[in-house]
């Protein structure tokens with residue numbers, strides 16, 4: 390039973406790959422990578438896996454039983470075709486099951502919604518593929534906020550447009566555990582599962598990050614327009630509004646979701662007390 394992991398050179402892909410290797414052994418796992426030399430150190434067979442190259446993907450998925458499609462990072466208009474390539478390649482090469490890493494979020498009305506739309510469209514392609522499937526909808530990674538902690542401390546605050554909305558956060562290692570379970574067990578075949586931990590408000594996040602950096606961080610709510618301008622100044626006119634759209638979605642309740650993590654992994658998601666106790670800055 391060979392399990393292939395796409396974007397194996399990436400942070401999520403490599404974490405899932407390590408968790409799957411722990412479960413089924415390195416000889417049963419294949420790494421697919423757009424840049425194969427970046428995946429050399431993973432201790433498994435590496436094959437080329439560029440989402441833009443259908444023929445290459447089809448060749449690389451030969452002999453594979455189950456494949457993980459990690460959501461791409463290209464702009465939404467290109468991303469859907471890339472996802473379609475992976476699904477079509479899986480069908481053409483006789484793969485039995487596909488698992489997709491989708492994302493929770495606002496379906497309409499925010500600048501992040503086109504990304505959610507691609508995720509939902511991909512879910513439909515996966516379901517219509519004729520393969521066995523399962524789909525995870527990821528919460529928001531908490532790591533980028535922790536990596537940003539020094540900047541928050543410099544400003545003395547976290548400021549964004551989420552206001553008092555609650556957000557289902559998660560971590561890449563916890564997602565890795567969940568996807569390893571979906572890839573190696575058929576228990577959740579034909580299901581869409583929310584993969585996230587307990588929800589946090591931005592005020593709670595500010596308190597937790599403040600305690601890690603030894604500073605008092607306050608939370609300040611911004612309007613959508615202010616926050617789009619703020620993010621665009623730092624990240625540019627493409628990614629700035631997309632990131633701001635996530636926070637609009639948090640305020641509007643799109644991330645205030647129940648999680649299926651415990652049912653998938655067989656234990657609760659790591660608590661935020663435990664996670665932040667292990668954070669070193």
Ligand SMILES: NC(=O)c1ccc[n+]([C@@H]2O[C@H](COP(=O)([O-])OP(=O)(O)OC[C@H]3O[C@@H](n4cnc5c(N)ncnc54)[C@H](OP(=O)(O)O)[C@@H]3O)[C@@H](O)[C@H]2O)c1
Nearest residue numbers: 396398399400401423424438439440460461462528529530
């Ligand atoms: N839930 C969240 O909060 C959140 C936040 C950020 C991202 N995401 C999603 O989660 C995914 C994984 O995140 P991450 O942190 O692991 O990202 P990451 O570390 O930046 O990794 C991105 C991976 O995508 C690969 N890639 C880029 N273009 C590709 C293509 N055309 N074909 C095949 N592979 C390609 C990269 O390969 P190279 O080594 O060749 O560059 C790299 O391995 C992202 O793709 C995004 O959809 C979710």
